[in-house]
Amino acid sequence: MATLTLRRKLEILADAAKYDASCASSGGRKRDSRDGQGIGAINGMGVCHAYTPDGRCVSLLKILLTNFCVFDCAYCINRLSSNVERARFSVEEVVRLTLDFYKRNYIEGLFLSSGVIRSADYTQEQLNLVAKTLRETHGYRGYIHLKIVAGASPELATEAGFYADRLSVNVELPDETALARLAPEKTPGEIKRAMGVVRLGIEGGKGRSYTGKTARVFASAGQSTQMIVGADAATDTEILARSESLYGSYGLKRVYYSAFSPIPDSSAALPSERPHLMREHRLYQADWLMRFYGFEREEIASAAPGGMLDPALDPKLAWALANRDRFPVNVNRADRELLLRIPGLGVKAVNRLIGVRRHKRLTLEDLRRASGGLKRVRPFVTTADWSPGGLTDSETLSARLAGAAKAAEPHQLTLF
Amino acid sequence: MYGVRLQDPLDLAGWRRAARALRLGGVAPEQVAWRVGDASGGLFDGPPPPEPPSGAGFSAPRELLDLAADLVCHRSDDRFDLLYRLLWRLKDEPALLRITTDADVAEAHLRRKAVQQATHKMHAFVRFRLVNPAFEAAGERETYVAWFEPPHRVLTRGIDYFVKRMGRLAFSILTPDACAHWDGAGGLSFTPGLERREAPGEDELETYWRTYFASVFNPARVNPRLMTQHMPRRYWGNLPEAAVIPELAAAARGRTDAMVEAAPTPPSPRTGRVQVKRAPAPPPPDAAPADLPEVAAAIQACRRCDLWRHATQGVPGEGPPQAPLMLVGEQPGDMEDLAGHPFVGPAGEVLNRALAEAGVNREEAYVTNAVKHFKHELRGKRRLHSRPNGTEIEACRWWLQTERRLVRPKVIVALGATAATAVFGRALSVLKNRGVVGEVEGGGLGFLTVHPSYLLRIPEPGEKARAYDAFVADLAAAHALLKAA
Known part of the structure; x- marks a missing residue:
């Protein structure tokens, strides 16, 4: 077999990694190299260094160590039975690329994953070795996100946590029985156990040991996971229930939803269609409502007939339209919890309005300046100078707002 | 004026x-x-x-x-x-x-x-170029230079970010307004602005960067408007990767159509040659495990009730295979569920302390639970313990019986009401029946006391201390039965 050039390997192994949605570099213990001893820093906020024409952020060098894989997951381009070209980086090659890219300010760090070769333990050892070399041989202090291979020993997962800022184990499919069918070598148990080990590591890293010493920092940017949306029959509300359980059980920072994407060399087990980007977008919105806006899952589900979120309306607006008896809300009197329920007002806008209303009575103009648009807000509020009258209960409201919503979020609509 | x-x-x-x-x-x-x-x-x-x-x-x-x-x-x-x-x-x-x-x-x-x-x-779009690739041979400091045109005068305001990440590497950022220079050894200085032609040319790594940028893009998700919203065109002139954007965007639709319309491909010839580790098939539901390791493995596949769905794993008992003393708790908690071991959370700490004070070595006891999966409900971001119901206790009793059959303990201590139901096969009031209950069906002397988590829930310190002392006394009494038995 002809040896591949480094550039060709990069091409193959970046292409192989791109179906993982995560590219965040936020979180992580702040540190820097001002002392002249190392290289790299973490500012806590994360930086997106570029955006590809799909509008996705490029923050990390996201690659696989190898796309050889002994698993045969139907949805994956790197599955055993795929005819895709295979490649493998040496540890040294990944280290060099990371440092060279980092020094030129192309990236905030490395996100390294891998196909499973030989065994889960062997694969994890190789991933850990890259992180260890970066940290210990090169004094690298930038961001590292490592994948935990489900089935790897708890000791190796723990070692990964000492080198990496973030760890992730992908649950892949929301429905565990579908996982058994489409990813026959993976078991939900191994995936959950790996997430459990990571949570224990993170919680151990926050405390102090009994001797009073601060425990060794462990994956300070936490853990995340990804679910592929649209490859199995799970409904949106089933997916949200799974997320809720995962957030609660493993203290996840993020659940990523990745619309199942067509791949070259697809498997007969799955239909090849365009990715359902709007569905993915609505799931993120619903996820946000549950985590930052005080919505219960049942409330979102109540406005999602058949378990599916309305593609034409964002879930907050859909909920408001289905619960019009709760509106209009008097923005001069309502508490924070209720203000967060108003369509078109985000957390920042609500905080601003609460600050301002201590000093004056809010008008529509205040709402416009705080939120950046009144179209969705107007039917649901009363202010010092505005009352929606019959607008809140108008039968045509839903249709009109669906149109407004369409104009307000052009970026996730059908693109062709 | x-x-x-x-x-x-x-x-x-x-x-x-x-x-x-x-x-x-x-x-x-x-x-x-x-x-x-x-x-x-x-x-x-x-x-x-x-x-x-x-x-x-x-x-x-x-x-x-x-x-x-x-x-x-x-x-x-x-x-x-x-x-x-x-x-x-x-x-x-x-x-x-x-x-x-x-x-x-x-x-x-x-x-x-x-x-x-x-x-x-x-911070995002500055692109450095290495200006002295032979720095090692020349004994120089590795030095990077970038040309950048910010829409506002933010060079000074934002320079700290680069100083922090570059550390011992030297760099300059040149802009039309001003230039910043870091010498890699603590010195930061500013000079007047320059013109673009004074900035360095290509860096060979840019080819690799463009390759990466093009490869990590998924044509099926093409969305140029979203891209330009985050990476406005005004920046493109100084981004090496921007050169490939037009061709990537233009080819995206054709590439996607090709993927969607292509028929599935036949499996690669490698498929048959690679030894695949299949997940072990779950054992048949009623096959009786022959030893404790088999119990531990089979519990992971247990579907006798629905609790497995939301738990991380089944938690089997642990201890010597012929332990004379068996301790049975209620069910694994949050920590036990993650770790896969019984009594490692807060209640486990109380139990360990009480056992030590009662003169019982935990290593000599077989410690298990009446129910093997963690039953809980979500409250915000936390999992709160919820008590297993009669059906779940009954479904899981099969496992406890199996463990008892294999370990054959002389004394079985049920900790709390759930354990009592599982051990004695009927509901017993813990406080009325604490102490020796009698011979258990299938062998062993049954003993009943409180669950250590009960001690954690008593608010009043004096009462808590008394209850704890009684618990220690119970454990000592149960231990003493071993000699008598």
Whole structure:
């Protein structure tokens, strides 16, 4: 077999990694190299260094160590039975690329994953070795996100946590029985156990040991996971229930939803269609409502007939339209919890309005300046100078707002 | 009409001096023209502001000074006017800055946001080029140079980010306004702006970077509008990867169509040659395990009730295979569920302490639970224990019986009501029946006491201490039965 050039390997192994949605570099213990001893820093906020024409952020060098894989997951381009070209980086090659890219300010760090070769333990050892070399041989202090291979020993997962800022184990499919069918070598148990080990590591890293010493920092940017949306029959509300359980059980920072994407060399087990980007977008919105806006899952589900979120309306607006008896809300009197329920007002806008209303009575103009648009807000509020009258209960409201919503979020609509 | 001439576009100190004098002198914002540098003034350039009366003063809120530090970086001509207008209005409206929906305050915040964003984009889009690839041979410091054109004057404001990450590497960032230089050894300096032609040319790594950028893009998700929203075209001139954007965007649709329309491919010939580790098939539901390791493995596949769905794993018992003493708790908790071992959470700590005080070595006991999966409900981001019901206890009793059959303990201690139901096959009041209960069906002497988590829930310290002492005494009594049995 002809040896591949480094550039060709990069091409193959970046292409192989791109179906993982995560590219965040936020979180992580702040540190820097001002002392002249190392290289790299973490500012806590994360930086997106570029955006590809799909509008996705490029923050990390996201690659696989190898796309050889002994698993045969139907949805994956790197599955055993795929005819895709295979490649493998040496540890040294990944280290060099990371440092060279980092020094030129192309990236905030490395996100390294891998196909499973030989065994889960062997694969994890190789991933850990890259992180260890970066940290210990090169004094690298930038961001590292490592994948935990489900089935790897708890000791190796723990070692990964000492080198990496973030760890992730992908649950892949929301429905565990579908996982058994489409990813026959993976078991939900191994995936959950790996997430459990990571949570224990993170919680151990926050405390102090009994001797009073601060425990060794462990994956300070936490853990995340990804679910592929649209490859199995799970409904949106089933997916949200799974997320809720995962957030609660493993203290996840993020659940990523990745619309199942067509791949070259697809498997007969799955239909090849365009990715359902709007569905993915609505799931993120619903996820946000549950985590930052005080919505219960049942409330979102109540406005999602058949378990599916309305593609034409964002879930907050859909909920408001289905619960019009709760509106209009008097923005001069309502508490924070209720203000967060108003369509078109985000957390920042609500905080601003609460600050301002201590000093004056809010008008529509205040709402416009705080939120950046009144179209969705107007039917649901009363202010010092505005009352929606019959607008809140108008039968045509839903249709009109669906149109407004369409104009307000052009970026996730059908693109062709 | 007064005229104020500031030294340079970022002359915050000059603005503060002049603004102070103007406000003390009672000069309204409409009566001041602000100019920067030597550029010839307009028709309205007037005399300098009057000297303030000595001893007079006022204090501006910290928030305004912070806002001013950001706003001077904004490239708008009237930024100093806006700032002075805010300072002027504060005299009669002391809470003005907190009314963030006021027209002037909102405008100031919009500009601050633009400055913050420009800083952030500088952190993102500066692309360094290595200017001395032979630095090692030459005994030089590795040195990088970038050319950048920020929409606002944010070089100084945002330079810290680069100093922190580059550390011992030297770098310069050249912009039309000013240039920053870090020597890699603690020294940061600034020089006047330059023109683009003075910046270095290509870096060979840019080929790799473009390759990466093109490969990590998924054509099925193409969305150029979203891309330009985050990475506006004004930056493209200095981004090496921007060169490949047009062809990637143009080819995306065709590539996607090809993928969607292509028929599935036959499996690669490698498929048959690679030894695949299949997940072990779950054992048949009623096959009786022959030893404890088999129990531990089979519990993972247990579907006798539905609790497995939301638990991480089944938690089998642990201890010597022929332990004379068996301790049976209720069910694994949050920590046990993650770790896969019984009694490792807060209740486990109480149990360990009490066992030690009772003179019982935990290593010699077989410790298990009546129910093997963690039953819980979500409360926000936490899992709260919920008590297993009769059906679940009954479903899981099969496992406890199996463990008892294999271990054959002389004494079985049930901790709490759930364990009592599982061990004795009927509901028993713990406080009425604590102590020796009698011979258990299938062998072993049954003993009943409280669950250690009960001790954790007693609020009153005195009562808690008494209950704990009674628990220790119970454990000692159960242990003493071993010699008698």
